[in-house]
Amino acid sequence: MAEAGIAPVEPGVADAAALGFRLGFFKLVVRDLPTMVRFYIETFGFQERDRVALPGLEEVMLALPGDRFTLVLYHHTDGRDITVGNGHGPVGFTTADLDGAMARAFAHGATPMSGPFDLRGLRLAFIRDPEGHEIELIQPPVPVASKE
Structure with missing residues (x-):
């Protein structure tokens, strides 16, 4: 079925x-x-x-x-002229260190869009590469160590 x-x-x-x-x-x-x-x-x-x-x-x-x-x-x-449009979403990357990833991206020409902010245990931020393509950076939650 x-x-x-x-x-x-x-x-x-x-x-x-x-x-x-x-x-x-x-x-x-x-x-x-x-x-x-x-x-x-x-x-x-x-x-x-x-x-x-x-x-x-x-x-x-x-x-x-x-x-x-x-x-x-x-x-x-x-x-030919290239225009970054709204026909697709961001390219997404996960990272263990959102703040460090943002600082590195900005040092290489990225620009901020929004964030960082928390959503369902994730830390997220949106940036643009030097030509305006959207990039989503996601830091997953840090696993809690087992107490065994």
């Missing part, structure tokens, strides 16, 4: 779990590729995995050490 709001799978169509989907990458379109590569590497510790240059575009693939997920910075080389 299908869950409410989810259409049943047509006969002969593979189940999503059987297809092995994994979230692999997220792209941000940027105006100044070198500046944005430097920001994400110096602020969050990303490492450059690869670069692709094709007619009209250049991409830089970044990943955090030990992480499969890739942040792709995508740059149109034809000079």
